[in-house]
Each structure stands twice: as structure tokens, then as C-alpha cells.
Amino acid sequence: MDQHKPERPLVPNGLGVIYVIASAIYLFLLYAYYNPANHPSNPVDAAPLVLAVCILFGGFLGLLDDWMNLRWRYKALLPLFAALPLSVMVWDLYPKSTSINLYFRTVGGPFFFIIIIPLIVTITTNVINQLGGLNGLETIGPSIIMIGLMVISGQRILLYVPLAVYLVLAFFNFTGKIFVGNTGTFAAGITLASFALISNLKLTLMISILPYIFNAALILLNFFFFRTTAGLILDGNKLRSEHRRSLLTLIAYYRPLTERKLVAVVAVIVAVFTLIAILV
Numbered sequence: 090m091d092q093h094k095p096e097r098p099l100v101p102n103g104l105g106v107i108y109v110i111a112s113a114i115y116l117f118l119l120y121a122y123y124n125p126a127n128h129p130s131n132p133v134d135a136a137p138l139v140l141a142v143c144i145l146f147g148g149f150l151g152l153l154d155d156w157m158n159l160r161w162r163y164k165a166l167l168p169l170f171a172a173l174p175l176s177v178m179v180w181d182l183y184p185k186s187t188s189i190n191l192y193f194r195t196v197g198g199p200f201f202f203i204i205i206i207p208l209i210v211t212i213t214t215n216v217i218n219q220l221g222g223l224n225g226l227e228t229i230g231p232s233i234i235m236i237g238l239m240v241i242s243g244q245r246i247l248l249y250v251p252l253a254v255y256l257v258l259a260f261f262n263f264t265g266k267i268f269v270g271n272t273g274t275f276a277a278g279i280t281l282a283s284f285a286l287i288s289n290l291k292l293t294l295m296i297s298i299l300p301y302i303f304n305a306a307l308i309l310l311n312f313f314f315f316r317t318t319a320g321l322i323l324d325g326n327k328l329r330s331e332h333r334r335s336l337l338t339l340i341a342y343y344r345p346l347t348e349r350k351l352v353a354v355v356a357v358i359v360a361v362f363t364l365i366a367i368l369v
Contacts, residue, residue, distance in 0.1 A: 091224070091265060092222075092323075093222075093223060093224075093321065093323055093328060093348050094265070095323070098265075100265065100266070100267060100268050101266075101267050101268065102155065102267075102268040102270045103150065103152070103155050103268070103269070103270040103272050103273075104258060104261075104267040104268065104269050104270065104272075104273065105151060105258070105270050105271075105272035105273020105274065105275075105276055105277075106148060106152065106272050106273075107253050107254065107258065107274075108251065108255050108258060108269070108273055108276055108277070109144055109145060109147075109148030109272065109276045110129075110217060111250060111251070111254045111350040112141070112144050112250060112251040112254065112276075112280070113141045113144055113145050115249075115250035115251065116137040116138070116140055116144070116247065116251075117137070117138070117141055117283060119137040119246070119247070120134070120135070120137040120138045120141070123137075123246075128183045130280075134291045136244060136247060136287050137247060138284050139175065139283070139287065140247055140280070140287060142171075142174055143171045143174070143175065143210075143279050143280070143282075143283040143363075144178060144251070144276050144279060144280055144283070146168075146170065146171045146279065147168070147171065147275040147276040147277075147278065147279030147280070148272050148275065148276040149213060150167050150168065150214075150271075150275050151162070151218075151270065151271035151272035151273065151274060151275030151276055152189065152271075152272045153277070154271040155270045155271050155272055156318045159203070160278065164218070165211060165214060165215060166211070168210050168214045168215070168279060169207045169210065169211055169276075171210055171279055171283070172181060172207040172210040172211075174210075174280035174300035175206055175210065175282075175283055175286050175287075176202045176206050176207075179202070179206060179286050179287070179289075187228070191281075191288075206286060208283075208368075209282050209283060209285070209286065209294070210279065210282045210283070210286075211318060212296065212302070213277070213278050213279070213281055213298060214275055214278035214279045214282060214284035215305065216278070216298060216301035216302050216304070216305040217230075217231055217274055217275075217277060217278030217281065217298070217301055218271060218274040218275055218278055218301040218306075219301070219302045219304060219305045219308060220300075220301050220335075220336065220337075220355070221274060222321075222337070223328075223337070223348050223351060223352050224262055224263055224264070224265045224348060224349075224352065225262050225263030225349075226337075226352050227262065227268075227269050227273060227274045227277075228255060228258055228259035228262045228263070228269055228273065228277070229259050229263060229302070229324060229352065229356045229359075230300075230355065230356060231255065231274075231277040231278070231280075231281060232252065232255050232256055232259050233356065233359050233360050233363055234281055234294075234297045234298065234359065234363050235248060235251070235252050235255065235277075235280070235281060235284075236252065236363075237293070237363035237364070237367050238281065238284055238285060238288065238290055238293060238294065238297070238299055239252065240367060241290065241293065241367055242284070242288040242290060243288065244284075244288050247284060247287070248280075251280060255273075255277060258273065263352065268298050275286060281294060281297075281298070282294065292366075292369065293366045293367065293369070294366070295366075296362060296363075296365055296366035296369060297362055297363045297366040298362075299362050300336060300355070300358050300359050300362055304335050304336035304337075305336055307333070307335050307336065308334060308335050308338070309318075311334040317332070317334060318334065318335070319332070319334035319335035320338070321338060321341055326347055327345040327346060327347055328341050328344075328345060328346060328347070328348060328351055329341050329345035330342045336355065336358075337351065337355070340354055340355070
């Protein structure tokens, strides 16, 4: 049910599975036929295979959530398993640059593989999943970040089909025809994390998802300290809020907007941070 429409129409949900299947098929074919040496011992050649495995895992996790409504503790921990193949691949790809520059400190060594990579995967996957609930919100933002990562990556061929499929889903999602569900958001989030690690664009990803991190921080702080949750109120054709417990309610608190305009504002915010990430 589309809760933010006056008539509350029923909308097909879980269509993110299309993204998962199409992306996996494309990446498997890319691994089999495009690479000059079809052998997993070559880390560059194995990149499509690792990314496909991560997308499949993210889609499976999202599908479980759509079916079973998983508790947050499980959604926070399960993406850690997808970090295992990524850690091995990053070790092979960048043996001399296995670190992340946080400006004030460079974190590297075994700590990077044991802590940082799993954190990047689980944080990115979950914060992307948390910013949703409006038509187009789950798909437009991740698509913008995906485009930004592709612009400066030397391995952009990995995302040609995944991005194209997600943009198609974004169009139908924005027009209110479909929901991608947690299947789509988890798969998209783990795509961004995996591709950023494979392409060695960790800092770019971190800056790009800052609006998502801000939104998740607001939601979690209000929940754990005040036991309150965020919610929008449909007032005519506009959405407003009486509190500031998420990025959406923060915007709607100061200025009630239609659903599409609210999604557009969030998309612009994500685009600005993605542009900053590219320039940095």
C-alpha cells in the first residue's frame, strides 16, 4: 500500500529482484567472456565475480527482510559476510595501499581488513536502506552515487548494466508504479560499497553517503535515547512533519512539500555531496 497517496493504492513490491538477477547475469557473462584470462587467481579478472556474489547476497538479505521483516540486529550483522570475498580481493588488488585516509589519520594493516572493510559494507548497505518510504527515494539517490563512482573509476564497465537497470526501476518507482523493496535497497547499497572497494574509491563513497549517514544517525539517536520514530503526515497533497527525527522529517518540518518535491530535494542534496566527493 502506498501510504503517501490519499487513495492508498496497492503497488507491486520487491521489484528490486529484477536488478539483482540482471546484474548477476551481466557480471557472470562479463567474467566469462570479457576478461582476457578467465581465472580467479587474477584479482582484476575476478572483480565481476566478486561484485556479482555481493549483489546476490545483498538481494537475498533484502528478500528475507521483505518476507520476514528482519530485526535490525540481523540486518546490521548479515552484510558482514559479504565483506569476506571483498577483503580477499582488495588485498590482491591493492597490497601496498590497503588503508583509508581519514585526513586526521590513516588506518591500514590487518585492522583495515578485519574492521574497516566490514564496516564500510554494513554501514553503506544499512544507511541506504534506511532512507526510503517515498516514491523514487530508494532508487534515485543510489543511482546518483553510482554514476558519481563510475565517473572516476577505471572499472566502470562493471556497472554499465546494473546502473541502466536501476535507472529504469527508478523511473517506474518515481512515478509510483513499483516499489523495489528492501531487496532493491540492500542490493544497491552493497553494490556501492563493493564497487567503491574494488575501485579503491573509499573516501569518495564516504563523502557521497554523508546525507544517508546523517539520516540514519537522526533516526537511531531518537530511537535509542527517546524511543521515538520518524513519520510524515499527509496533509492534502503535501507531506509535513511535527518533529525532526530523520532527514525527511527535518525538511518537511520547515517546509511542507509534495512527495515528488521532497524526493527532488533529497536527490539534490545527494547530488551535491556526490559532486563534492568527485572533486575531492
